[in-house]
Amino acid sequence: MTLAAASHGFLSPTGVEIAFLLVGLVTFGAAVVTVTTRQLVHAALWLVVALGGLAVEYLLLTAEFIAWVQVLIYVGAVVVLILFGLMLTRAPIGRSPEADSANRWAALTVAVASAAALVWVVVDAFRTTWIDLDGPAAGSTAVTGASLFQNWVLPFEALSVLLLAALVGAIVLSRKARPARAGEASPGGASPSGASRSGTSQTGGAR
């Protein structure tokens, strides 16, 4: 071991490391249950545990603003969207044996092989690297807001335009696609998709 390892005490974890390890075990276990359970709604609820565990990990890494954004957006919005999606696609309540496809073992082989390779490379590369968590928080709201609105303003605004485009796109995609009526769609629409879209835009207001 080098000097860096000697100064920190190799294999003598601090309290933050132990907390990180325990919460990490819970997070990883919840993620594994998410991708292996056969009950679709349970998978979404275990995803809440995994994402909430990641928020705690962000707090332990002193990135508190990211942690609250994670709780608000992922646990608050994305999981609710997923639950609504499961409900609207009439997902079966209870065990559904069709949840896993036939190439499960090939997928497991690929995942285990890539995990082994990546863990080996990462541990070998950052064996003597420590994060200094003392002092002021590296990700408090003041620090993150200052860096975001001093250095990252243009990507931030571009992202707001992207969110608007995604909102409009989701609305367009999830409108009920009515079959095009013969009278009002045939003269203007050259392609079938344009015809049905003009038909839905005209009939959408009436319904």
Next chain:
Amino acid sequence: MHLAYPAVLSVLLFCTGLYGVLARRNAILVLMSVELMLNAVNLNLVAFDVWLSRAAEERLHSGQALTLFTIAIAAAEIGIGLAIVLAVHRNRGTSDIDKLRDTAEGHEPDGPDTDTPATGTAAEKAEATA
């Protein structure tokens, strides 16, 4: 804190999501696995940003800014993805990605969509796949 802890946890979460993407059959479960992979990348970004902000005096906080952007883009992605899954489910009656084989080569198209001669389904399919 040793940097290997968040890095290894991130690797494990990413590979869990990789297994889910490859092994799941329901499209919404695949989307959930994609969310797991994105979260693994976010954890990596935050850990390396906290490390570099002390070790290399990095004042841009680019890792945390990128994490916020990734979270916002993931929210947009899940919205669009669920809208597409709902459109496919409405047109085909299934969200099983193993049965959506219209563009597959070397396979006969099977599933409930080949024998539905209703009028207007062609336009709906074109809109769903466009």
